Amino acid sequence: MKEQASRFDEAWWEGFLSESRQLSRPVVFKNALDADRIAAFQRAVLDILATLARLRTRRYGFRVYAAGRLLDDDEMNHIYDSPPQAEESVETWSQRVFAGIPFGIILNSGEKFHHDLSREIARMLAPLFDKIGLPREGIQFSIFIGDYDKTPLGIHQDKRGENVIHFHAGPAAKTMYLWEPEQYARLTEEEGIAKRDFAALKPHARTFHFEAGDLFFMPEGTYHIGAQDQLSIGVTVWQYTHTNQALADNLHAFLLKQLDGEPDEAITHDPSPPDDAGALDAILARRRLPEEYRGLDYEQMLRLAYQDWRHCLASNAGYRNSPFPLEPASPLTRSDRVQTEAPYRMLTRDTTPGRMAVYVRGNKLEMNRHPGLIAMLDRLNQGQACAVAELLGLLNPRWPAKIGLHLLGELLHWRGIRQLDAPSG
Template sequence: MITTTEIENYSTEWWDGFLVKTKNLTETSVFKDCMVKQETKLLRTYILQIIQTLAKLRTNKYGYRVYIDGKLLDRVEMNRIYDAPPHDNEEVEDWVERVFGDKKFGMILNLGEKFNLDLSKNIALKTQPYLEKVGFPREGINFSIFIGNYDKTPLGIHKDPPGQDVMHFHLGPGDKTMYTWGKDEYENLTTNLKFEKQDIDGLLPYSTEFSFKEGDMYFMPEGEYHIGKQDGLSMALTLWRYNHTKDKLAKKLQNVIFSQFLKQNDDLLLSDKNDLNNVDGLEETLEVFDIPGEMENLNFKDLMREAYKDLRYSIHSNAGYRTSPFPLDHDILFKMDDEIILEKPYKILYKLSLNQEKIHMYVRGIKLELNNFDGIISLLNRINIGKKERVSDLLSILDQTWDQETGLYILNLIYKNHGITIIKN
């Protein structure tokens, strides 16, 4: 089987054509033969590996939903799906036959970029020149995975939240057709012409039809009403750009602040008997915010600006993805003659803290903090060149009075968060 690194990725010129055909991301379009069958088969294998992982986790935390004959399975019913994951090297057709038989089913998984490093890398390599052209969306990108043999999308006719456009990489084996309505057109049909919103058969004649097959890619701008229809079994990976409203971004930044500085504390508060104008009763609550001294005197807007900077560094270090892969749960014991290389297309980004005492390092969206010592930034710059490096050569960049374990600790941090890989000889 081919591997991700053997795939020919989309060039800058290909994305130029993409932007022309979609009229700068405003018009629905189909792009034929974007992937060969070897690649679509490879990506289907990666997705089945994700289903295996979810079976072990036994959770719907990541937007994992399964419909059978149009009915959403509840928590208890999902146990049957968890108990029957795909076998290693099992084809999707065989797994579906074994688990679902002749039933119509649909499966949706959000945050798919978290679960399979090879799948995420494949898509990131494809979209790197695209994101360099159009810019990184404010809240990053993620992908959802669709599997099923359902006649029509279980969600019915719908439009996605504002600010989200989508690229649908169709992995087959079956074909698919999308029916779309513009916002004004659909609302005129359902308001002025009195069509019921889910009268799919009545509304389809007024739609625009887009058909595509295994290896094709379908783009749809935000705001389109749509529903999918297919014959037989197929898989799809859908890539979503998130450019949300100002209100949603503001709330996201507040969450960034909370996630970094708010310590867990379940102590109960007593009634506040102070005078109405006395706010001393808040002090013990403010103590659960572990805000660095350099940031304690920032006003609210400046604190939000720092959170926005953190968000951008995280997203850019992760090739645009909103969420990070699960870190490794074990340390790596590097040998001096081991060779490592940057996990392209990702970059290890860094910036100095406001007081210049710390280095904030971002690896695959994860923020890590190191003391600002000479040599560390030079080490990161060397890794980011993207050439293979011997561990002993990298450690020679650092202060030679340091214990060797310090450099190995930094490399281990990067490795555990998937920023570098070890070259196998």
């Protein structure tokens, strides 16, 4: 176990890479989070649970277990009807909702739900990614909450290329049990131990114990299970660098999103000969293929999709999931002030002659390319507070103010910037 200062600066991550042998060795870093961060992480997790209760959804990998059993849709209504209150701690909320029954909660895509927590984690990780580059398929964070005996998923191995940085927010401790793939195969295939027989496999495991404020790193490929007997919260950041085939599959899915068309109800037979592709005309006419993709062969299209993919990730500090858009209470005016929030940056890329793409928190906006727009985005990316009037002054003086206000409104909507001193409500 490595004692470290809670700075998460370049030197800290140098030590992390050294101790983890360049992301290949599990290790616990003691006291990585200070008391303020522990409290902030706990409060943010409760806020996320309140948001999910308001949305009344099981999307985003939201699963709740009680007494070792996954709750069904009807039982989830009790969770939705019992959101954490502003004054509650995780202890008081869980006691009110579960009344002493051992429970476990797992939530994926946590970065979509809490702006401050997502930004804080992105800032903490930025020096690491400056060193090693962004994972090819981005990052997301999952949240584990509960006082269950062992992880409800049982002993399991995650997909190839997925490693995890576990920020432990307490209040109680947790122990992870790990088996190397070759060891696990020998124990279960050659020695005949049942694959999920924790009692029989436990003596062969490497154990990693961590407490509130500690950080645990687990490399890809290991079989594992977590255990605790008291209430704890873990915020686990997953780095995705999957196989080349998995990346290709994701790029194909990304390409299909570029081809989205208007839905229709046409369900017809095709009586034409097999060599007649005319039935596709109606389908192709509804595809909204970006202009820069037109006329490309398969390899060119896939390369362009990869560029788009990487710009989306880079504009969102590596997060593969964009935040929910913001609906401002009122439009921006010349007297307002706005600011970007490091480490997020708005990126641009030239597409077709006279056109450019602007990437904002993982979203791609297409617009005409003008030097004034580039200057505006460069000014915002400096991270300082900017008066809207100043930003409008960077644009073509012949343009009406509504053009610049509309663009800034789009950046605000997609959470690339925030309004300072915004009205509450």
